[in-house]
Amino acid sequence: MTKTRTKPFDAAKYLKSKEAQAAYLNEALESKDAATISRALGAIARARGMGAIAEGTGLTRQGLYRSLGEAGNPEFSTVIKVLDSLDLELSVHPKSAHAA
Secondary structure: OOOOOOOOOOHHHHOOOHHHHHHHHHHHHHHOOHHHHHHHHHHHHHHHOHHHHHHHHOOOHHHHHHHHOOOOOOOHHHHHHHHHHOOOOOOOOOOOHHHO
């Protein structure tokens, strides 16, 4: 019997447009789970090129990989810098009446 080999899924391979990246991050934000949001932001940064994001934020590539990796817990200031470098922004709006 042949063993099936699998590779871990990497969303970064499929996040080719800003629209896809924004949709992916919005889905992560809906989870309200900090680790999920951080992983999504990391995947988007990898899709764009971590070196370019590091340059745009003034942070190191290693620091970004650490902050946005599986065990990462980025500071909010890091999240804002990364979003700015990605040319993405957060917005806030009231919850809809049916969500309350």
